[in-house]
Amino acid sequence: MHAPTPDAEVLTEPLRSRWSPSSFDPDHVIDDADLDVLVQAARWAPSRGNSQPWVLVVLRRDGRNHAAWCGTLARGNAWVRRASAVLVTAVRIGPDPDAEPGSKAAREVPADYACYDTGQAAAHVTLQARALDLHAHQFSGMDLDAAAEVLGVPAHFRVLSGIAVGRHLPPTEDDLVEREGRPRERRTTGDALRDGGWDVPWPAPRGEGGAA
Ligand SMILES: Cc1cc2nc3c(=O)[nH]c(=O)nc-3n(C[C@H](O)[C@H](O)[C@H](O)COP(=O)(O)O)c2cc1C
Structure with missing residues (x-):
C-alpha cells in the first residue's frame, strides 16, 4: 500500500517509493544493524564546510526516554508512538562552551545552513530507510523545549524535528485510512x-x- 504520488513514477528507487505513512506496525522491532545503517546515512550526508552541525537522539520504542518523550508529541502526531524508532534531530545553534578554543565545535555555525544540513541528514535517513524496506516519516509537531528537556539536550543545540521509522501497517482507523490514501x-x-x-x-x- 502506498499513498498515491502522481508524477513521481519517473523517479528511481528509493525515491519513487518514499512517502510518509502514519500507520506503523507496533510489533515490529528494528534490529540494531538496521538502526546503525540508518544513522550512518545521516552521518555521511554532506554539510557546509563539513560542519555536521547536528546530533540525532535515537529512541527505540519502549526504550530509554521513549515514553517520556512521547508525552511531548502534538495531539495530531500520536501515530509516532507506534514507530519502531524515532530519531530526534537537534541542530547546533551556537559554539560548544566546553570545546577546545579554535576547534570545529567551538566555531559558530551560520543558522540557516545548520538547519539546511540537518534537513539534508534527515533526508538521507528517509531514503536509507526505504532501501532497508522500512518507512520514515519526518515531523516537527512536538513541544520542542519539552523534548529537549526530556532528552537532556544542551543549550547550544535546539531540537528541530523527529524522524519516525518502522514497518508500515495498513491502517484500520478512519482518520489514518483517510490520511494515508x-x-x-x-x-x-x-x-x-x-x-x-x-x-x-x-x-x-x-x-x-x-x-x-
Ligand atoms: C520538517 C517537516 C515537518 C513535518 N511535520 C509533520 C508533522 O508534525 N506531522 C505529520 O504528520 N507530518 C509532518 N511532516 C510530513 C509532511 O506533512 C509530508 O512530508 C508532506 O505532506 C508530503 O507527504 P509525503 O512525505 O508523504 O510525500 C513533516 C515533514 C517535514 C519535512
Missing part, C-alpha cells in the same frame, strides 16, 4: 523551478496537472 500533491514544476533565470518557468512534464 490522500494523494500527495506538489507545487507545479513551473512554479517550483525556473530555467536559466527567475523569469522562465521550467517546462511542465507531459501529464503534469492534466496537461497534454
Whole structure:
C-alpha cells in the first residue's frame, strides 16, 4: 500500500517509493544493524564546510526516554508512538562552551545552513530507510523545549524535528485510512523551478496537472 504520488513514477528507487505513512506496525522491532545503517546515512550526508552541525537522539520504542518523550508529541502526531524508532534531530545553534578554543565545535555555525544540513541528514535517513524496506516519516509537531528537556539536550543545540521509522501497517482507523490514501500533491514544476533565470518557468512534464 502506498499513498498515491502522481508524477513521481519517473523517479528511481528509493525515491519513487518514499512517502510518509502514519500507520506503523507496533510489533515490529528494528534490529540494531538496521538502526546503525540508518544513522550512518545521516552521518555521511554532506554539510557546509563539513560542519555536521547536528546530533540525532535515537529512541527505540519502549526504550530509554521513549515514553517520556512521547508525552511531548502534538495531539495530531500520536501515530509516532507506534514507530519502531524515532530519531530526534537537534541542530547546533551556537559554539560548544566546553570545546577546545579554535576547534570545529567551538566555531559558530551560520543558522540557516545548520538547519539546511540537518534537513539534508534527515533526508538521507528517509531514503536509507526505504532501501532497508522500512518507512520514515519526518515531523516537527512536538513541544520542542519539552523534548529537549526530556532528552537532556544542551543549550547550544535546539531540537528541530523527529524522524519516525518502522514497518508500515495498513491502517484500520478512519482518520489514518483517510490520511494515508490522500494523494500527495506538489507545487507545479513551473512554479517550483525556473530555467536559466527567475523569469522562465521550467517546462511542465507531459501529464503534469492534466496537461497534454
Ligand atoms: C520538517 C517537516 C515537518 C513535518 N511535520 C509533520 C508533522 O508534525 N506531522 C505529520 O504528520 N507530518 C509532518 N511532516 C510530513 C509532511 O506533512 C509530508 O512530508 C508532506 O505532506 C508530503 O507527504 P509525503 O512525505 O508523504 O510525500 C513533516 C515533514 C517535514 C519535512
